[in-house]
Amino acid sequence: MKIFVQSIDIDLWYIIFEGPFEANIFDENTHRLRSKTRFELNAQDKVNLSLNAKAINILYNALDADEISKVKGCKSAKEIWDKLKEIHEGSEDIREQKKSLxxxxxxxxxxxxxENIDKIYCRFNDMVKDLEGLGKEYSLGEKNRKF
Known part of the structure; x- marks a missing residue:
């Protein structure tokens, strides 16, 4: 998914991974942040809001109906991404347990x-990729010695 989104627009990936742009302004009357009205938006605000909408659209188009129902209430691409990540990868504790395993x-x-050399290499490579996905990386030298 990451490569697909980046191939469309790298800024879309930043919106999904780092979080949405929010067009807020400090309200002097209430002393709180509030969303800008459409008349208060500048050109860059509109570009950033459009990127978030495009990112949400890409994510929705990549999901099936069951997955969409799980993220329906999310308001930003980042929120959708984080929800999907938790659904499929689990919480931080679960990821740490998986990493240990x-x-x-x-x-x-x-x-x-x-096993022949092709099968063992595929099995080894899959295991290393699973570890990398959980944040555990080995140097090339370590992998070579282990293999």
Whole structure:
């Protein structure tokens, strides 16, 4: 998904990953931030708001009906992304548990009797990619020695 969104527009990925642009202004009467009215928006505000809408549209088009129902109440692309991430990857505690499990698998990795070099390489590569997805990376030298 990341590469797909970046290929359309890198700023869309920043909106999804880092958070939405919010066109707010300090209200002198209430002493609080409030959303700008459409008449208060400048050209850059409009561009940024449009990017968030495009990012939401891309995410919605990539999801099936069940997934859309899970993120329906989200107001920004960042909120949708974070919700999907939690649904599919779990909370931080769950990700840490998964990482520990995969590290243990990595440490005990061995060639199975029925495997050829292609199969063991694919299995090893999948395991390393799973670890990288959870934030655990090994240097090329470490991976080479382990393999």
């Amino acid at each position: 995969f590290v243990a698998k990595y440490e005990s990795f061995k060639m199975e009797p029925h």
